[in-house]
Amino acid sequence: MDLESIPGVGTKTARALAELDDPERALRAGDVAALARAPGVSQGRAARIARGAIRVEHDDPGGFLATDRAREVYRAVLALLQARTVTDYAAQRLETIYPSPSRSRIEDVRAFAREAVEREPDPAVLEALEAVSPLSEPGDVRVRERCLATTDAERYTEAREAIPELSVEIVEDAQGLAELARGYSTVIALDESFAGVAIDGDVQVEPDALENPAEVVPERPLAFFARNREPIVAAIEVHRVGDLEPDCDLAALEAGLSRLEADGTVAGDDELDRLTVAVDDLDAAVGTAESVANDQLREAIREEDVTIEGADLLSLVERGAGVDSLLSRELADEYAAAVEAAREHLLEALALDTGEAEIARRVFSDEPTFPVERDDDAVSRLREELTAAKERRAGRLKRELAADLSDQREAARTLVRDALELDVELAIARFADDYGCTMPEFVWTDEEVDGDAAEEADGGDVGFRIDAGRSPLLDEPLEAIDPVDYEVSGVALLSGVNSGGKTSMLDLVASVVVLAHMGLPVPAERARLRRFDDLHYHAKTQGTLDAGAFESTVREFADLAQGGEGSLVLVDELESITEPGASAKIIAGILEALDDNGATAVFVSHLAGEIREMAAFDVTIDGIEAVGLVDGELEVNRSPVKDHLARSTPELIVEKLATEADDAMRANGGDAVSVSEPQFYDRLLEKFD
Numbered sequence: 001m002d003l004e005s006i007p008g009v010g011t012k013t014a015r016a017l018a019e020l021d022d023p024e025r026a027l028r029a030g031d032v033a034a035l036a037r038a039p040g041v042s043q044g045r046a047a048r049i050a051r052g053a054i055r056v057e058h059d060d061p062g063g064f065l066a067t068d069r070a071r072e073v074y075r076a077v078l079a080l081l082q083a084r085t086v087t088d089y090a091a092q093r094l095e096t097i098y099p100s101p102s103r104s105r106i107e108d109v110r111a112f113a114r115e116a117v118e119r120e121p122d123p124a125v126l127e128a129l130e131a132v133s134p135l136s137e138p139g140d141v142r143v144r145e146r147c148l149a150t151t152d153a154e155r156y157t158e159a160r161e162a163i164p165e166l167s168v169e170i171v172e173d174a175q176g177l178a179e180l181a182r183g184y185s186t187v188i189a190l191d192e193s194f195a196g197v198a199i200d201g202d203v204q205v206e207p208d209a210l211e212n213p214a215e216v217v218p219e220r221p222l223a224f225f226a227r228n229r230e231p232i233v234a235a236i237e238v239h240r241v242g243d244l245e246p247d248c249d250l251a252a253l254e255a256g257l258s259r260l261e262a263d264g265t266v267a268g269d270d271e272l273d274r275l276t277v278a279v280d281d282l283d284a285a286v287g288t289a290e291s292v293a294n295d296q297l298r299e300a301i302r303e304e305d306v307t308i309e310g311a312d313l314l315s316l317v318e319r320g321a322g323v324d325s326l327l328s329r330e331l332a333d334e335y336a337a338a339v340e341a342a343r344e345h346l347l348e349a350l351a352l353d354t355g356e357a358e359i360a361r362r363v364f365s366d367e368p369t370f371p372v373e374r375d376d377d378a379v380s381r382l383r384e385e386l387t388a389a390k391e392r393r394a395g396r397l398k399r400e401l402a403a404d405l406s407d408q409r410e411a412a413r414t415l416v417r418d419a420l421e422l423d424v425e426l427a428i429a430r431f432a433d434d435y436g437c438t439m440p441e442f443v444w445t446d447e448e449v450d451g452d453a454a455e456e457a458d459g460g461d462v463g464f465r466i467d468a469g470r471s472p473l474l475d476e477p478l479e480a481i482d483p484v485d486y487e488v489s490g491v492a493l494l495s496g497v498n499s500g501g502k503t504s505m506l507d508l509v510a511s512v513v514v515l516a517h518m519g520l521p522v523p524a525e526r527a528r529l530r531r532f533d534d535l536h537y538h539a540k541t542q543g544t545l546d547a548g549a550f551e552s553t554v555r556e557f558a559d560l561a562q563g564g565e566g567s568l569v570l571v572d573e574l575e576s577i578t579e580p581g582a583s584a585k586i587i588a589g590i591l592e593a594l595d596d597n598g599a600t601a602v603f604v605s606h607l608a609g610e611i612r613e614m615a616a617f618d619v620t621i622d623g624i625e626a627v628g629l630v631d632g633e634l635e636v637n638r639s640p641v642k643d644h645l646a647r648s649t650p651e652l653i654v655e656k657l658a659t660e661a662d663d664a665m666r667a668n669g670g671d672a673v674s675v676s677e678p679q680f681y682d683r684l685l686e687k688f689d
């Protein structure tokens with residue numbers, strides 16, 4: 001896909017997207033998290049780009065939501081879906097599901113949604129999802145104890161690019177390598193010419209090193225896993241509790257991760273732990289060993305009676321010999337025992353192995369001195385030995401773990417992606433469950449069916465039909481909402497008592513149509529509709545408009561009246577824009593135009609009767625009827641009755657007063673309470689006919 005063909009993507013963004021691993025996949029899958037990894041692309045922008053790509057793929061001209069109120073309804077139903085996601089990712093991903101007039105797009109999402117609604121939102125899965133988030137790339141990894149070395153300037157540049165985690169050094173010859181080996185635990189020489197050269201320290205000659213970066217810097221794959229450990233572990237848990245079938249071996253991945261510390265080092269290796277502790281505790285252990293020797297020796301001296309002949313003493317003094325010679329002459333055994341105790345302590349405290357013990361023994365000299373003192377050179381040698389052993393061990397473990405884990409990198413990515421997608425599916429399942437939704441049935445026209453005989457379209461005149469629908473925009477709990485039925489093909493006026501539910505009916509129709517064109521289930525027991533090109537929903541205008549606003553509203557409707565056969569137009573009490581007589585005329589004119597164009601429309605109006613009289617065609621009037629007054633409250637049948645002008649609230653009240661006056665007159669033996677009262681009510685009622 002040419003990235004710049006996506007609406008809203010210019011050269012700069014296209015370049016940023018091209019830096020992603022697989023931008024096409026991310027765009028196709030609506031993977032907002034992956035798209036947002038492109039430099040300078042925010043999550044919101046990523047969702048817009050994904051929508052743009054979908055539009056290109058499905059030849060969708062856009063503009064389905066043609067008015068502010070239509071957009072509000074979409075945002076409202078989207079918010080209900082998003083409120084049911086656990087992860088931010090799923091909330092963003094839902095932004096890529098928008099109402100589209102394109103059949104192929106609708107069908108794509110419908111296939112996804114059909115599977116989604118089958119999902120059981122298990123609370124354990126929802127809980128596990130909380131720790132799942134899109135994977136991130138680890139920051140820059142720097143490895144300080146290892147370096148690359150070469151004599152060649154070109155190779156030097158190559159190495160710096162291929163393995164930025166390590167320092168790359170230019171050396172002249174083996175001498176240079178030897179110097180490096182003193183500063184680094186491991187030196188990796190890139191030139192074949194060094195093969196066979198004997199140098200002290202850990203110098204490896206690996207001419208192919210640049211081709212296998214994971215072996216040279218196992219820290220690289222390990223950093224990815226260390227950084228993303230939490231979401232991967234959570235995704236494993238989601239698969240386990242959700243009974244999903246992963247493509248990879250969860251136990252193996254989990255075992256690998258359990259060997260990894262958060263800082264990318266390898267955990268759970270006793271030998272590495274021993275060496276680490278030995279390096280860390282070396283100074284303290286040597287100090288304690290010294291004290292052990294001195295305490296023991298001091299004790300021995302204190303208890304010893306040293307007898308020395310005068311001649312011997314004289315010769316010692318004449319030779320200028322110190323107390324040390326006395327010590328070696330008279331207390332050699334005690335000294336040897338004290339030094340042995342010190343060595344034992346060191347060996348035990350640091351749990352040294354035989355080779356290390358050999359060096360450790362040299363920390364305390366066999367030559368008697370008092371007090372007993374460490375040999376600093378021997379301590380340094382021991383430290384070097386232990387540190388080198390520790391780093392060799394850590395390096396080997398890292399390479400082994402990196403080899404195990406790097407093969408599972410893609411599997412881990414898929415695992416996390418699937419867990420995040422599951423969150424999207426579960427949000428749809430929960431929405432469908434909470435609002436008693438079903439998948440709507442589309443009635444495709446002959447052209448849309450693409451000559452598929454088995455799926456013969458059965459009627460171009462279908463608008464929409466909703467059975468037992470409940471508007472998700474009502475603030476009531478689901479049980480408090482009366483399910484309503486409504487069906488319209490062509491143009492209809494919807495009349496009805498005040499607060500009968502006319503606006504809520506338009507909201508329901510808009511919600512059903514928007515959700516259906518998103519490819520999602522709709523809040524009804526059954527819904528059937530045609531594919532619309534666009535939805536024009538005009539909310540009730542508050543109060544009469546001034547001349548300027550009125551003019552622009554009429555202009556808007558003039559545009560709308562040009563609207564084609566694929567438009568659904570929902571308008572709430574347009575009459576309030578100006579005085580009633582003029583309103584009825586204007587509405588009648590708009591309806592005529594829409595009828596001529598074959599649009600589908602519902603106009604809620606209290607002037608339905610007047611409009612019908614003005615209209616040049618036989619416009620259907622449906623009515624939300626009050627079935628009566630119960631304790632002064634209207635009892636309403638909220639499903640519109642077809643082809644029926646509903647009586648208005650004032651009419652119902654006059655009717656009630658007339659009946660009461662009649663009853664009172666009869667009870668009065670035929671005399672009206674006031675002579676004119678029943679006649680007055682009858683006169684009013686006649687006017688309502």
Ligand SMILES: Nc1ncnc2c1ncn2[C@@H]1O[C@H](COP(=O)(O)OP(=O)(O)OP(=O)(O)O)[C@@H](O)[C@H]1O
Nearest residue numbers: 480481482484497498499500501502503504505638
């Ligand atoms: N299907 C329903 N089930 C339960 N309550 C409903 C239903 N439809 C509407 N209502 C209730 O009736 C109230 C009024 O509804 P709505 O505003 O849709 O009526 P309306 O006919 O447009 O009123 P008006 O003529 O004053 O514009 C709503 O706030 C809601 O509480």
